[in-house]
Amino acid sequence: MIDAATVERYGFPGHLQSVPDEIDATALPVTGTLPPELHGRYVRNGPNALPGKTSAYFQNGPGMLHGVRLLDGRAEWYRNRWVRTAVFEGRPFVTEDGRLDRSAVSANTHVIGHARRMFALVEAGLPYEVTPELDTVGPCDFGGRLTTAMTAHPKHDPATGELHFFGYGMRPPYLTYHRLDQDGRLTFSREVPVPAGTMTHDFAITEHHALWLDLPVTFQPQRLGSGLPYGWDEAYGARLGLMRRDVPDAPVRWFDIEPCFVFHVGNAHERPDGRVVLDAVRYSPAEFTSLWEVLTRSAPLTGPGARPGQARLHRWTLDPASGTVAEETLDEQEVEFPTLDDERVGRPARYLYTITGTDPRCTGTSTIIKYDTVSGAGSRYEPGGDVVLGEAVFVPADARGRREDDGWLISIATRRDGSASQLLVLDAADLKAGPVATVRLPRGVPTGFHGSWFPDGGSG
Template sequence: MSTTTPLHVTGHLAPVPDEIDARELPVEGALPPELTGRYLRNGPNPLPGEPSPHWFAGHGMVHGIRLRAGRAEWYRNRWVRTAALEGGSMIRPDGTVDRSVGVANTHVIAHAGKIMALVESSFPHVLTPELATVGPCDFDGRLTTAMTAHPKCDPVTGELHFFGYGVMPPYLTYHRLSAKGELVTSAEIAVPGPTMMHDFAITDQHAVFLDLPITFSMDRLANGMPFGWDDAYGARLGVMPLDRPGEVRWFDVDPSYVFHVGNAHTDTQGRVVLDAARYAAADAVAMWDGLGHDPAGLAADAAATGAARLHRWVLDPATGAVTETPLHDRGVEFPTVDDARVGRPARYRYAVADSGGRAGVVKFDAEHGSVAEHDLGTATVAGEAVFVPSGVAGRAEDDGWLLTITTRRDGSASKLLVLDATDVAGPPVAAVALPRGVPAGFHGSWIDDIEVGRA
């Protein structure tokens, strides 16, 4: 029997053994007083001594930092107290799936006053602003599928668009929450089989689905991750008018995979423009094989096999034409955008990179095709960078800050880094020293006090 420790529980990925609280955290530089709220970040964190077969499988743990009046008032971390954390199973004795059971380890968002921890296999779990778990949420019994960890909030209507995928029919279902948090629309979408559809996109008029060749197989289940690359499945993108739920026009594209979308919009000709971090076929196979033993390579060197690169598809629902264009050869992952530009034209994308052992936060200018990077050196890695707007009336698109948790590669220490989004390559505006090394996780959100007040 092998006693080798998996890499996804070592170094900057190593889980922490307990929940702690710390107050009045040390701050280098000056926190902008406009940052009044909570930065929350989710990720997998197995219980102490618990076997961890795959990076994606650990129980959700949310790390939170409370900022107010230029101070970092507290840090705390809490496991999302799901039924799975208590040993429960998603599979009932009769073989059906219990969507109220799940690890809730991928994202944390707020909508209509609810803070929700998300994983794409289950219902969301509601948290309090202090990170206590309220419990699973099925929106008054109306949600009967899983909920993606990557819903999209329309910045104009306030509606939350999302989907659920499953390994049994229905394989894909679109959903929409009202701005008040009521589930008002659900529509099944026909696809050939069960794929790992991690993300999607919206425009002001469309939803865009990614039907790509990482598929479910019972044969793979014994290895801890039942999805894998499938050459025979094909690759296509689907465009659905938001006013006609369930009606999808599909576009065949070159074989590839996308974990994370940057943004999408409908252009003046009625075409859908989609930007994402795309793994070409060979890169997707190398990335997926590597995740089982070395997940640290998600934002790999652009010269190495296994990296995702920013890519653009232009899809024309009127003619069926599709064009595919690489935007930059920089290896990146976890692309983000100003939430006020979701589904609309946006000049900037933000992402993380780890090239040749040097990590950084990247700002991509879609207008000029240029990249600026905040270099973190070789000893530190960056998590997803979340954009927080300045709040100035008539602000420029990049007038605001980027918040990211950085962690030493050996896992020994972490900071909440605050960067000026107009000058990403410049020195940090502020850095909050956290009381422990925070394992590099998945996704997070800035939740301001106005949103918390809606709870």
């Protein structure tokens, strides 16, 4: 993230400005009625520069966690804390003798829970354990067994309780698959052979498979110093890989697809006929390049040619019997940050929740869009005013036999000038009705990346 001087220099809007300090606030004002079953913490991660250490690359700042504690219909507290990693303390990622210090990372992308522990994640290095009060415990390599980076987008299997994840890098092994058991032990790792170091931000699982995205954004040494040393590689090609995750040495079955890039997967599942369906947010080559030029500061944020990257919800259907893949765009609306009911990960899921207006160049109000992937229908919540919405996290209702969308969506809304923020709680089954409750936060919270709900008695 960046401060006011950098905003003025590079043209970033106020909602991306870093906050200068850590604060605590209690008894937060609530409008409406918070669902009494919401007992826990919503925590969201994102980059936030240290005072006096600004950068043009807002995505590279140290991680900062923003948390809101809800209990018995009250908003008990808000607090924010930097994740105190080795890089926060000034250690370099690449040491003087050329080794990679995987603890010297920003930990600024996501925060998740597993086996009653909380982890702040970034895809370049080790996870950092944090406490429910958002204090940093330290880097975690799961007893020395994790020797690669860890993705910021692991997948929790709702049937087994396992956590599936991977690490990628600029040096071999380029891609490695890992699995934690339900007690948090790293029980399995294997290399996934790919030709080069590609930027692999996300992946998917199904009941029996891991689904890989081997896409044409490769490590390019000449880009070191640009903030993101990866770039579009037209010659690399694009493919999806299907790998049985219950067979230790299973080969990967690759399916060529039209060139594109995917930051974020919605979900994947297996059909009764053996086909595998993947829904994700897709950037065409031109759309990806447009966004990447801004993130690497090779193009201006405003002015002629400053067109936002228009990512769209897309579907690939892989047919292992024929070795073919069908592609279709599900909607022409620009969206990002797809989420779903975590109890449906890797299984058929009817609903996906997305947001609009995530590109730094977008102006006006952003929107939460709920997609019905069965009927093709959609519904939306538009907050009105010059507001930027964060990722919408689904929290299931505490009800037996509930419908898939029985639950709540939680999102942080920040004015585009960065002057104020609210925590929104919406009924996932009725977005058009607007928030059932809003919590006024004590400061403007910078627009960040990803977050999670940590229920009392659950992970973290």
